[in-house]
Amino acid sequence: MPRMQLTPGEEQAMRRRLVDAGLALYRAGGLEAVSFRRLADATGISHTLPYRYFADKDALLAAMRCTCVRAFEQVLRESVVAAAPAAAHIRSFAAAYVGYARRCTADYLLIFTTEQPSPARYPELLAARQAPFELAVVVVQATIDAGLLVGNARLVAHQFWVTLHGLMTLYTANQLVHGCTVDELLEPLLGGVMAANAGAHGSQSVEEVS
Structure with missing residues (x-):
């Protein structure tokens, strides 16, 4: 048949x-x-x-990661829409990032596990992965335009991204065992990146984030 x-x-x-x-x-x-x-x-x-x-399990996992990344991006995007002043965008974005990793830990680990093929093998996944970071660049650029930060938006966005990813990698691996919680660490970490890239109104930006 x-x-x-x-x-x-x-x-x-x-x-x-x-x-x-x-x-x-x-x-x-x-x-x-x-x-x-x-x-x-x-x-x-x-x-x-x-x-x-x-074609194989890797292809299935790539499609699963696409689904998770798009859900992750949607959470981040909604957080930016909800924020008002430029400085609030970064804090809202960071809170959404942390919240997603906490609520959807398995999905977060699937997205970022090191044991996976290069995203370049799967163009759809590579494009999906790029979208959340590009949103971070937009958020940082808005903060730069408001005079709260200076520098290259993509470079500063990388600093925020690495900071958030490092924090939540330790959290999801149950390795925050030295006496400080995610909530206690998040604000000082964000404030440190803001202070390192402070613009004309930099002191205000750090105060608003902390």
């Missing part, structure tokens, strides 16, 4: 279904729990059908 042809919309829906099922398996049992056989069992399809949509 010839294989039934699906419309592009139906294929996209099945792909999303498989990604969602893969994420459910991962969240319940980690990366080791994700396999095409278990994916097929979870969705009630043949064990060979997932290969029609994903």
Whole structure:
């Protein structure tokens, strides 16, 4: 019997279904729990059908990471819209970053785990990864335009990004064991980056962040 042809919309829906099922398996049992056989069992399809949509497990994981990164970006974007003054954007962005890593720790780890192929192998994932950082650049540029920071927006955004990522990497690895919590560390860390790049109204910016 010839294989039934699906419309592009139906294929996209099945792909999303498989990604969602893969994420459910991962969240319940980690990366080791994700396999095409278990994916097929979870969705009630043949064990060979997932290969029609994903070449291998790495391709499936890349699609799962895309979904997580886009959700992460949406959280960050909503935080910026909710903030008013330019200096508040950075604090709101940072709080959203930290909040996502706390609420969706498994997804955050999936996004940033070091045990994954280069994003360059998956252009869709690379583009998805770029979007949250580009939002950080926009936030920093607005703060520079307001005279609160000086310098190259992309370089300063990297400083904030590395600071937040380092903090939450320790948190998600349960390695904040030296007496300070995320909440106690976040404000001084942000204030340090702000002070290091303070503009004409730099003292005001540090006060607003701390």
